[in-house]
Amino acid sequence: MIKVKNLSKRYDKNIVLDNLNFQVDTGCIYGIVGTNGVGKTTFLRILAGLSKPDNGEIYIDNINRVGNKSNKKISFVPDSASLYEYLSGEEYLLFFASILDVPKELRKDKVSYLIDLFNLTSAKDELIKTYSHGMKQKVSIASALLNDPDILLLDEPLTGIDLINSHIIRQHIKKFVKADKTVILTTHLLELAHSLCDKIGILHKGKIVEEFSTNKLSLDSIEKRITSVYLGENSGEMMSK
Numbered sequence: 001m002i003k004v005k006n007l008s009k010r011y012d013k014n015i016v017l018d019n020l021n022f023q024v025d026t027g028c029i030y031g032i033v034g035t036n037g038v039g040k041t042t043f044l045r046i047l048a049g050l051s052k053p054d055n056g057e058i059y060i061d062n063i064n065r066v067g068n069k070s071n072k073k074i075s076f077v078p079d080s081a082s083l084y085e086y087l088s089g090e091e092y093l094l095f096f097a098s099i100l101d102v103p104k105e106l107r108k109d110k111v112s113y114l115i116d117l118f119n120l121t122s123a124k125d126e127l128i129k130t131y132s133h134g135m136k137q138k139v140s141i142a143s144a145l146l147n148d149p150d151i152l153l154l155d156e157p158l159t160g161i162d163l164i165n166s167h168i169i170r171q172h173i174k175k176f177v178k179a180d181k182t183v184i185l186t187t188h189l190l191e192l193a194h195s196l197c198d199k200i201g202i203l204h205k206g207k208i209v210e211e212f213s214t215n216k217l218s219l220d221s222i223e224k225r226i227t228s229v230y231l232g233e234n235s236g237e238m239m240s241k
Ligand SMILES: Nc1ncnc2c1ncn2[C@@H]1O[C@H](COP(=O)(O)OP(=O)(O)OP(=O)(O)O)[C@@H](O)[C@H]1O
Pocket: 011, 014, 016, 034, 035, 036, 037, 038, 039, 040, 041, 042, 043
């Protein structure tokens, strides 16, 4: 379980996260939605340990992660992957496996398994600079899975991804969670959040202001709730006029 208590982060006068509280159970896919600049990436980067909060605590299975090394493996996939463009997909993944300390004898097998899983076999020897956005995104997600993380943090994983690749990536996220892992992702694609996530939280003014179980609320109802959080209670009617 991941539990966040009173997390705050500001950039000069810009208060991005403001005593944010949040909890996710192991085995859950949690989607964070919110307007541009509301702090979704900032939150994921703090969870990943890439950015320090000003205040607050992050417990992973009851161990405070802030300032401590967690014994749980956490992988973070940024929204636009910066990959080494002059390596082939396979070379990149092998290189990344060595950085992540994947045992040497397992690297080749893990890499070829992931290349196959993400349908990258025919392009594995091509330089990454020749890859499309979707192919790069698949390499990026594959690289995050190399060390079999316990927690996967995905920043807008499916933005700009075509239907088929989106399907492939979704399947893998679902498969990943079945192995008792946790996924937290951010997205602007509400339909995706509804079909993929178990829970959706709305980030607004530095806090998770509302949370829904997707099996309890329709896509339409969630959309109305989000609109009313940002635009006020009568916004749903205004927008349908
Ligand atoms: N390194 C930084 N220095 C200063 N301000 C920053 C920095 N990183 C983010 N911010 C600011 O923090 C706020 C939240 O940014 P963040 O990238 O977390 O938003 P987001 O919800 O992920 O946005 P989007 O949906 O557009 O990707 C924004 O106002 C942004 O300008």
